[in-house]
Amino acid sequence: MRLLITGGAGFIGANFVHYWARRHDGDRLVVLDALTYAGNRASLPELDEGRLRFVQGDIRQQADVEALLREEEIDTIVHFAAESHVDRSIAGPEHCVAVNVLGTLSLLEAARCVWLGEDRVAHRFHHVSTDEVYGSLSAGQPAFTETTPYAPNSPYAASKAAADHLVRAYHETYGLATTISNCSINYGPYHFPEKLIPLFIVNLLEGRDLPVYGEGINVRDWLHVDDHCRGIESILAAGSAGELYNVGSRNERGNLEVVKELCKAVDVAFAADSDLATRFPAAPPAHGAECASRIRFVRDRPGHDLRYAIDPSKLEKELGFAAEVDFASGLRQTVQWYLAHETWWRAILARGSYREWVDRQYGDAEEASA
Numbered sequence: 001m002r003l004l005i006t007g008g009a010g011f012i013g014a015n016f017v018h019y020w021a022r023r024h025d026g027d028r029l030v031v032l033d034a035l036t037y038a039g040n041r042a043s044l045p046e047l048d049e050g051r052l053r054f055v056q057g058d059i060r061q062q063a064d065v066e067a068l069l070r071e072e073e074i075d076t077i078v079h080f081a082a083e084s085h086v087d088r089s090i091a092g093p094e095h096c097v098a099v100n101v102l103g104t105l106s107l108l109e110a111a112r113c114v115w116l117g118e119d120r121v122a123h124r125f126h127h128v129s130t131d132e133v134y135g136s137l138s139a140g141q142p143a144f145t146e147t148t149p150y151a152p153n154s155p156y157a158a159s160k161a162a163a164d165h166l167v168r169a170y171h172e173t174y175g176l177a178t179t180i181s182n183c184s185i186n187y188g189p190y191h192f193p194e195k196l197i198p199l200f201i202v203n204l205l206e207g208r209d210l211p212v213y214g215e216g217i218n219v220r221d222w223l224h225v226d227d228h229c230r231g232i233e234s235i236l237a238a239g240s241a242g243e244l245y246n247v248g249s250r251n252e253r254g255n256l257e258v259v260k261e262l263c264k265a266v267d268v269a270f271a272a273d274s275d276l277a278t279r280f281p282a283a284p285p286a287h288g289a290e291c292a293s294r295i296r297f298v299r300d301r302p303g304h305d306l307r308y309a310i311d312p313s314k315l316e317k318e319l320g321f322a323a324e325v326d327f328a329s330g331l332r333q334t335v336q337w338y339l340a341h342e343t344w345w346r347a348i349l350a351r352g353s354y355r356e357w358v359d360r361q362y363g364d365a366e367e368a369s370a
């Protein structure tokens with residue numbers, strides 16, 4: 001296969017590149033990424049030029065994307081590129097819509113022009129979407145299936161829902177061979193430290209508080225990023241054009257439960273390795289305190305969805321998908337990854353734009369909770 005991976009320098013995209021390179025030797029991988037604040041070339045593996053090419057560019061530059069599709073004879077697009085953070089979409093919805101909706105439209109147009117022209121090319125356009133398009137569940141409601149009506153609540157979720165509809169329309173109207181995956185929340189390596197798990201790990205290592213929104217009762221269905229990649233792999237291998245597949249692992253947990261488990265994993269890591277107290281002297285276990293002592297409840301996210309839960313039965317039954325990483329070991333591995341890749345996250349923390357975001361976001365929240 002000759003794959004174009006948009007957003008391949010972001011969290012899931014980069015993990016997908018690592019995953020695919022490990023398992024598909026002969027394939028050509030071309031990453032197209034604008035390197036926004038969330039993109040990071042250092043997240044990509046070092047592979048020879050015959051296997052991996054990195055192109056810095058915007059999915060909204062349709063002519064450039066068309067040229068790249070032709071030059072590289074791409075047959076498969078895996079579309080990750082997006083503004084992916086709910087809090088940032090609340091702070092600035094226009095940009096989120098411009099990238100997620102118009103960017104996806106532009107990419108679809110490029111694919112249509114190149115693949116459905118006079119010389120029709122065998123192809124697949126896979127769009128990576130989210131469970132957030134389905135809206136929020138109350139405590140006893142059944143998990144989202146592929147026929148659950150869309151009811152997005154945040155600007156981010158609305159923009160992903162709009163993009164999903166465009167992908168569907170390009171299949172129905174023009175015959176583009178599309179598939180969509182709606183995935184639950186991911187965790188794992190190379191995760192930008194503005195999202196819950198990586199933010200809380202680096203906060204602990206730096207001796208900062210852990211700002212839990214509201215009462216920490218919101219439930220998410222946590223999936224290790226490798227299992228997400230495995231799900232996309234099975235869709236690319238055997239998914240039917242025009243279909244939508246939910247990806248999840250039936251791992252619902254409240255935020256406070258996740259945070260407490262994370263705290264325990266960091267406590268255990270420090271207990272097992274005395275060097276960590278020297279490397280991270282501000283971390284609670286370096287001076288005899290438990291990580292959970294840094295939990296603080298702060299002002300809730302506006303429109304904070306109570307619960308997401310994915311029913312992955314279709315993917316399991318039709319395509320043989322099975323999630324493999326259990327949450328406790330996935331979380332431990334993730335903590336170990338951040339401990340072993342301090343240079344990766346310190347480079348992000350050193351950026352003025354990162355500190356500005358964190359101060360604006362949590363300065364306000366802490367004032368509100370005081």
Ligand code: NAD
Nearest residue numbers: 007009010011012034035036038039058059082084185186
């Ligand atoms: P991320 O924010 O870590 O990465 C996004 C990447 O897209 C970055 O590398 C960024 O530079 C790039 N990008 C942004 N705008 C671009 C543009 N205009 N042109 C080219 N590149 C651009 O996001 P992520 O968490 O890796 O999410 C990837 C995809 O998966 C997104 O579409 C997201 O909606 C979806 N998703 C994420 C999760 C999750 O838990 N993180 C869950 C389900 C679905």
Ligand code: TYD
Nearest residue numbers: 085086087194195196197211212213218255
């Ligand atoms: P997050 O990691 O931001 O992912 P998403 O953008 O997909 O919502 O949030 C996951 C959950 O954690 C969500 O319910 C909000 C909550 N959360 C906090 O409680 N505190 C935080 O500092 C962050 C970033 C998230």
